Amino acid sequence: MSLLEVTEVRARYGSIEALKGVSLKVGEGEVVTLIGSNGAGKSTTLRSISGLTPATAGKVVFDGEDITRVPAHDIVGRGIALSPEGRHTFPRMTVRDNLELGAYLRRGPEVSEDFDRVYSLFPRLKERERQKAGTMSGGEQQMLAIGRALMARPKLLMLDEPSMGIAPILVARIYETIVEINKSGVAILLVEQNANYALETARRGYVMETGRIVLTGESGQLRDDPEVQRAYLGA
Numbered sequence: 001m002s003l004l005e006v007t008e009v010r011a012r013y014g015s016i017e018a019l020k021g022v023s024l025k026v027g028e029g030e031v032v033t034l035i036g037s038n039g040a041g042k043s044t045t046l047r048s049i050s051g052l053t054p055a056t057a058g059k060v061v062f063d064g065e066d067i068t069r070v071p072a073h074d075i076v077g078r079g080i081a082l083s084p085e086g087r088h089t090f091p092r093m094t095v096r097d098n099l100e101l102g103a104y105l106r107r108g109p110e111v112s113e114d115f116d117r118v119y120s121l122f123p124r125l126k127e128r129e130r131q132k133a134g135t136m137s138g139g140e141q142q143m144l145a146i147g148r149a150l151m152a153r154p155k156l157l158m159l160d161e162p163s164m165g166i167a168p169i170l171v172a173r174i175y176e177t178i179v180e181i182n183k184s185g186v187a188i189l190l191v192e193q194n195a196n197y198a199l200e201t202a203r204r205g206y207v208m209e210t211g212r213i214v215l216t217g218e219s220g221q222l223r224d225d226p227e228v229q230r231a232y233l234g235a
C-alpha cells in the first residue's frame with residue numbers, strides 16, 4: 001500500500017483550473033520527483049496535498065486515511081510537511097525561532113532532539129542559530145526551510161524546488177542532505193524544474209504539463225526519454 005495516493009485531483013484559482021485530474025503515488029520511504037515547466041501545476045499539486053489549495057474534486061489518501069477535506073494545520077500533524085517554493089522563512093525572526101515554529105504544537109525534550117537532528121544535518125544552521133533569517137544567504141534560507149519542515153517530524157517531506165536560485169556547490173550539499181533525510185525513513189516528494197539532480201535522487205518520477213501528468217516511469221527511463229531530455233535536462 002502507498003503512503004500517499006493522489007487520485008484525479010482537480011484544483012482551481014478562481015476561473016483558472018490549475019489541476020485537471022492529477023494522480024500520483026508515493027510509497028513508504030520512497031523518493032519520487034514531479035517535474036515540469038513553469039505553470040504546469042507542480043506547486044499547486046503540493047498545495048492541494050497540504051490542504052492549502054484544497055482539491056475541488058478527486059481524493060488524497062495518506063497513511064490509509066482520506067485527507068482530501070482535512071484543514072492544512074491538521075495535515076502537518078498527520079505527518080506531511082511542505083518546504084515551500086521561494087523558501088518563505090520569517091526574515092525578522094532568528095534561525096532558531098524559525099525552526100521552533102516548524103515543531104508545530106510539540107514542546108519539550110522531543111523538540112530538542114529535533115533541533116539536534118536538524119543541526120547535525122545542517123551544521124550551518126547551528127552556527128547561525130541567533131542570526132535573523134532574512135540576513136542569511138539564499139542557500140542558507142533554503143536549508144532553513146527544509147530544516148523547519150523536518151521539525152514537524154514528517155513521514156512525508158515535500159520539497160518545492162529546493163535548488164532554485166542556489167549555487168551549484170550548495171545544491172549538491174542540499175541534495176546530499178535530502179538523501180540522508182530519506183535514509184532516516186522519511187518519504188520524499190520532490191518538485192523540480194531542473195530535473196538533473198531530481199532524477200538522480202528519485203527512484204521514480206512524474207512529468208507534468210498544464211495541469212496533467214503526461215508521463216511517468218522509473219528515473220532511468222525518464223532520463224533516457226528524448227522529450228524529457230529536450231524539455232527538462234537541457235540536452
Ligand SMILES: Nc1ncnc2c1ncn2[C@@H]1O[C@H](COP(=O)(O)OP(=O)(O)OP(=O)(O)O)[C@@H](O)[C@H]1O
Pocket residue numbers: 013016018036037038039040041042043044045085193
Ligand atoms: N494564487 C494564484 N492565483 C491564480 N492563479 C494561480 C495562483 N497560483 C498559481 N496559479 C496558476 O496556476 C497554474 C499552476 O501554477 P503552479 O504554481 O502550480 O505551477 P508550477 O508548476 O509550480 O510552476 P513553477 O515551475 O513556475 O513554479 C499557473 O497557470 C498559475 O498561473
Ligand SMILES: [Mg+2]
Pocket residue numbers: 042043044085160
Ligand atoms: Mg512552482
